[in-house]
Amino acid sequence: MIKDYFLNNVENALKNAILKGNLGQMNDYTPNSLVVEKPKNPDFGDFAVNVSSLARVARIAPPAIANAIVAEIDDKDNEYSVIGGFINFKAGQKLLLAAIEEIFKKKEAFGRPENIDKEKIILEYVSANPTGPFHIGHGRWAAMGSALANLLKFYGHEVYQEFYINDAGSQIQKLGNSLAIRIRQKMGEDVDFPTDELERKNYYPGDYLIPVAEKFVENSAEILKGTSLEVKDFCKPVQSEETLNILCDFAKNEMENLQKALLENFRVNFDNFYSELTLHKSGKVDECVNKLKASGKIYTKDGADWFRSSDFGDDQDRVIKKADGANTYLTADIAYHIDKLERGFDRMINIWGADHHGYVARVKASIEALGYDPNKLEILLGQLVNLVINGNEVRMGKRKNMVTLDDLIEEVGVDATRFWMCMRSIDNTLDFDIELAKTNSDENPVFYVQYAHARACSILRNATESKIDTETGKSIPAPMSVSEFDELVNNYKSEILAPTLDSARKLVLKLEEFKSLIKLSAETRQVYTICRYVQELAAEFHSFYNANRVISDDKELMKSRLALVISVKQVLNNALNLLGVSAPERM
RNA sequence: GCGUGUGUAGCUCAGUUGGAUAGAGCGUUUGGCUACGAACCAAAAGGUCGGGGGUUCGAAUCCCUCCACGCGUACCA
Numbered sequence: 171m172i173k174d175y176f177l178n179n180v181e182n183a184l185k186n187a188i189l190k191g192n193l194g195q196m197n198d199y200t201p202n203s204l205v206v207e208k209p210k211n212p213d214f215g216d217f218a219v220n221v222s223s224l225a226r227v228a229r230i231a232p233p234a235i236a237n238a239i240v241a242e243i244d245d246k247d248n249e250y251s252v253i254g255g256f257i258n259f260k261a262g263q264k265l266l267l268a269a270i271e272e273i274f275k276k277k278e279a280f281g282r283p284e285n286i287d288k289e290k291i292i293l294e295y296v297s298a299n300p301t302g303p304f305h306i307g308h309g310r311w312a313a314m315g316s317a318l319a320n321l322l323k324f325y326g327h328e329v330y331q332e333f334y335i336n337d338a339g340s341q342i343q344k345l346g347n348s349l350a351i352r353i354r355q356k357m358g359e360d361v362d363f364p365t366d367e368l369e370r371k372n373y374y375p376g377d378y379l380i381p382v383a384e385k386f387v388e389n390s391a392e393i394l395k396g397t398s399l400e401v402k403d404f405c406k407p408v409q410s411e412e413t414l415n416i417l418c419d420f421a422k423n424e425m426e427n428l429q430k431a432l433l434e435n436f437r438v439n440f441d442n443f444y445s446e447l448t449l450h451k452s453g454k455v456d457e458c459v460n461k462l463k464a465s466g467k468i469y470t471k472d473g474a475d476w477f478r479s480s481d482f483g484d485d486q487d488r489v490i491k492k493a494d495g496a497n498t499y500l501t502a503d504i505a506y507h508i509d510k511l512e513r514g515f516d517r518m519i520n521i522w523g524a525d526h527h528g529y530v531a532r533v534k535a536s537i538e539a540l541g542y543d544p545n546k547l548e549i550l551l552g553q554l555v556n557l558v559i560n561g562n563e564v565r566m567g568k569r570k571n572m573v574t575l576d577d578l579i580e581e582v583g584v585d586a587t588r589f590w591m592c593m594r595s596i597d598n599t600l601d602f603d604i605e606l607a608k609t610n611s612d613e614n615p616v617f618y619v620q621y622a623h624a625r626a627c628s629i630l631r632n633a634t635e636s637k638i639d640t641e642t643g644k645s646i647p648a649p650m651s652v653s654e655f656d657e658l659v660n661n662y663k664s665e666i667l668a669p670t671l672d673s674a675r676k677l678v679l680k681l682e683e684f685k686s687l688i689k690l691s692a693e694t695r696q697v698y699t700i701c702r703y704v705q706e707l708a709a710e711f712h713s714f715y716n717a718n719r720v721i722s723d724d725k726e727l728m729k730s731r732l733a734l735v736i737s738v739k740q741v742l743n744n745a746l747n748l749l750g751v752s753a754p755e756r757m
Numbered sequence: 758g759c760g761u762g763u764g765u766a767g768c769u770c771a772g773u774u775g776g777a778u779a780g781a782g783c784g785u786u787u788g789g790c791u792a793c794g795a796a797c798c799a800a801a802a803g804g805u806c807g808g809g810g811g812u813u814c815g816a817a818u819c820c821c822u823c824c825a826c827g828c829g830u831a832c833c834a
Contacts, residue, residue: 205773205774206773207773208773209777210777210778210780211777214777218777220776220777222776222814222815223775223776225814226814254776254777255776256776256777299834301834336834338834339833339834340834341833341834342834446834472832474832475832476832485759485760485830486830488832489831489832490832491832492832493832494832496832498831498832498833499833499834500834502834523828524761524762524828524829525828525829526828526829527760527761527762527829528760528761528829528830529829530761531760551762551828553762553763553827553828554827554828556827593770594769594770595770597762597763598762598763598770599762599763599827599828601769603769606769606783614783615782615783618782618796618797620796621794621796621797622797624794624796625793625794625796625797628793628794629793629794631793632793632794633793649793686773690773694773698770699771699773702771702781705781705782706781709781709782712797712798713798713799715794715797715798716789716795716797716798716799717798717799719792719793720793721792722793756794757794757796
């Protein structure tokens, strides 16, 4: 990377200057403490290092330090200048040409770092209850999670994406009982969900179970094969254990299928769906409880078993087995995380909604109590999503104004939904403005970026296509032949770019920046940086396009600019791929 | 109360680990198409970085304190 090249030169020169005694006594100097930044004023250069931090140790004024360092730099290909305590750097032709050459050479792999500490990562996200359709909040985790998976894979890690199905516990009973009411309605009974608010909480009154009930009734013969039951056996106010189990299983299955279909449509591809129920059945949960007991971190109070999580930094101890003998949600979650570790992952990354933040300390505590390294668990807490409709915020969470993710995607499309869900830092609540996301105008960053890609494709098409003059009716030959174009793509030499380099400095630097971006985004786990980058790159390209005509009679200049367009197209593709947003050839 | 996140231009947000004159997009104003896609570009106006203290040569960034808003604070999942 150009900025690393620069930093490296500065660091080496600094060492030499110290050895020569030109920087006074640098006893307390910590090596590699300098940071490369971008100059506020682009006239100063492409990159800069501020050496003021060395002034205190060296007891020399910052400009003198900067000059002493620059004096030790032996690099005639690039420009170094000192202003105040800053060493400014302007990349010479060689570095810029090499950047584009690298794009042609690596193509879809451009941006991947060379040497990284590869980790085997399990990334868990969405992990919803199979009790209903996704709401828009799930959409944020789905979009961000899959983009993060793409990014970490691209970076070089091994990434396993997992969805934890919360299919155990009382909410499934609620689901089964709710389906029973819908079935009875379908069968013509005059029943409805309780109107009493407290009682209503034991049901899912949303419309989405109506088609499930229809399906159940229509296919009842098949569903109930092997039992002595009929549909009318389900039309009772209180379900038997047998009928309830059937209802629960059926409804749960339907909901899971609904969710899986949506995820696929949303370009979210999990490697595994891990059922909480199978975790219980496997005995792993009990095993975990026993291990915790053996470690002496469990005590009994008020008839329940408590885990001493406060010994590991949690605010208070947590119940792990209720007085009625049932495990809590936490108990299963502990077993689940231990299971992940036992499956051999180096790192577990979870994306959780901010409403779960209280769980971080207790899960980490359990991992530590069981003798594992809690630092292997990295929890990314995401702030929630607000929907903005006609300029008004609509709070999510209340079932009443629930907008499902299906509806949202249908309304604004997969590309725009994914981009909008990813475009803000995970620490910020996200305002999702439906109207804005829908518009195909400059108010919408997705289209701005996609337009840049389509425009690049259009130019490349024009390069090899003949045209007909609308006035004279004569055919205008193609600016270059297809074989010439292929030659440019496949046998790119860096000299080709030279004629346009001066007018495209900023664009080339932005393209090269993709490498730094990947490193930054992957290491900080923040995908919104990709959204920003892609907008900046598109802006540089549009600007270049308006200032320079690509297709022209000057063949060398045309090839040169075409090479740049090809590079832009490639890098936009690479970046949009990570986001799971399409890069259209035409719009 | 405690925990946690946020507060930067009219709006939505960046700000790379303390540095140069605080930056983008939208909106507003002005200019640019008989030329490769104007879904674009160029330019201007717009700021007490929530308030107040402190550390430092230097603070949007670190510390303290106060204010406002979101989320959490279950033997629910």
